[in-house]
Each structure stands twice: as structure tokens, then as C-alpha cells.
Amino acid sequence: MSGHSKWHSIRRSKGILDQKRGQLFTKLARDITIAAREGGGGDPDGNFRLRIAVDKAKAGNMPADNIQRAIDRGLGKGGEAKIEEIYYEGYAPGGIALLIETATDNRNRTNSEVRATLSKAGGNPGEPGSVGWMFEAKGLITVDLIGKKLVAEGKKISAETLADISIPMKQMA
Numbered sequence: 001m002s003g004h005s006k007w008h009s010i011r012r013s014k015g016i017l018d019q020k021r022g023q024l025f026t027k028l029a030r031d032i033t034i035a036a037r038e039g040g041g042g043d044p045d046g047n048f049r050l051r052i053a054v055d056k057a058k059a060g061n062m063p064a065d066n067i068q069r070a071i072d073r074g075l076g077k078g079g080e081a082k083i084e085e086i087y088y089e090g091y092a093p094g095g096i097a098l099l100i101e102t103a104t105d106n107r108n109r110t111n112s113e114v115r116a117t118l119s120k121a122g123g124n125p126g127e128p129g130s131v132g133w134m135f136e137a138k139g140l141i142t143v144d145l146i147g148k149k150l151v152a153e154g155k156k157i158s159a160e161t162l163a164d165i166s167i168p169m170k171q172m173a
Contacts, residue, residue, distance in 0.1 A: 028057040029070040033075050033083045036074025088114045089131045093122040097131035 031053040039047035044054050050071070059124050073083070086107060088100040098118075104110040115125050157165075 023058050025062050025066060027052070027089060028060055028062050029066060029073075030083055032057060032067060032070035033074040034103055035074075036071045037083075038085075042071045042075045050173075075126065086110065087132065088119050088130065089125050090114075090125040091131070094119075097126075097134055098123070099135045101133060 005086060005112065010048050028153075032050065033048040035047065035053040036042050039049040041047050042050070044051040055065055057070075062064075076082070083103055083105045084107075084109050088102065090098045100114060102110050102114065118125050
């Protein structure tokens with residue numbers, strides 16, 4: 001009886017690990033596809049954005065054939081769905097302007113999910129151009145959420161620390 005129980009425990013833990021690995025591979029493949037399409041070709045040596053995405057995929061132990069398939073998808077080879085970046089604009093509760101960047105292979109599904117999420121949170125979607133004029137790209141901040149804790153560069157940080165890092169204060173003249 002203990003053999004069955006032991007295998008059941010192993011199978012469950014392997015299933016959880018496989019699910020996490022699959023989610024990571026999906027995210028990495030999407031990044032590679034977008035980089036190949038927008039960065040100017042499928043050669044990582046000539047496309048800096050693609051080089052970074054491929055390096056991240058290799059660091060995540062993604063198989064080489066999966067990486068190549070994602071590059072081919074970005075170049076339009078094969079009959080797979082095309083992934084595109086779409087920006088949505090809206091308002092959070094209290095009138096806070098939001099610019100939401102998405103990467104999707106199905107515009108209609110993503111549109112309904114974004115609208116539903118905003119509505120559930122008490123916000124509302126805006127028309128194209130309603131808040132986009134207020135935003136200017138200054139950089140990209142990537143933070144992982146592990147076990148409901150913010151993690152940046154392998155260290156646990158608080159939301160206040162993240163805000164201090166990401167929102168530079170204007171110097172008094």
C-alpha cells in the first residue's frame with residue numbers, strides 16, 4: 001500500500017512542476033515570437049530583442065526545437081495563430097488612468113477578458129486615445145510574484161520598496 005501512496009505523491013508533485021514549466025515555456029515562446037516579428041528577423045545575432053528572449057529561454061531550460069518553432073511562428077512560417085500586441089485603455093476605481101499592454105492570438109477573447117476584469121474591479125474601459133496621450137514609455141520593470149510575495153533580482157521586496165525604485169522623484173531646482 002505504501003508504494004501506491006508514494007507514487008501518488010511523486011505523480012502529483014511532478015504534475016505541479018510540469019504545469020509551472022509549461023506556463024514558463026508559453027510565456028518565453030510568446031516573447032520570442034513577438035521579438036522575431038517586431039525586431040527585424042529570425043537571426044538572434046542581428047536582432048537584439050530576439051537575442052535577449054532566446055537567452056532567457058535557454059536560461060529557463062526551454063528545448064531548442066521549441067525556441068525555433070517560436071521564431072518560425074514570429075516570422076509567419078507554419079499555419080499557427082499569429083500573436084500580436086494590443087494596447088487597451090481604461091480607468092481604475094477613483095478615475096486612475098490605465099494603459100494595458102497585452103500579447104494575444106485572439107483579439108476578441110482578450111478584449112472581453114480585459115473588459116470583465118476592469119468591470120469586476122470597479123473600473124471601466126476607455127475609448128482608444130482616451131488616456132494613451134498621458135503616458136510616455138520610460139522603461140520596463142519586471143517583477144515576479146512568488147507565493148504572493150514580490151521578488152526582484154532574487155530578493156523579496158515590499159510594494160513600498162518597489163514604488164520607491166520605480167517612481168523616480170523629481171529633483172528640486
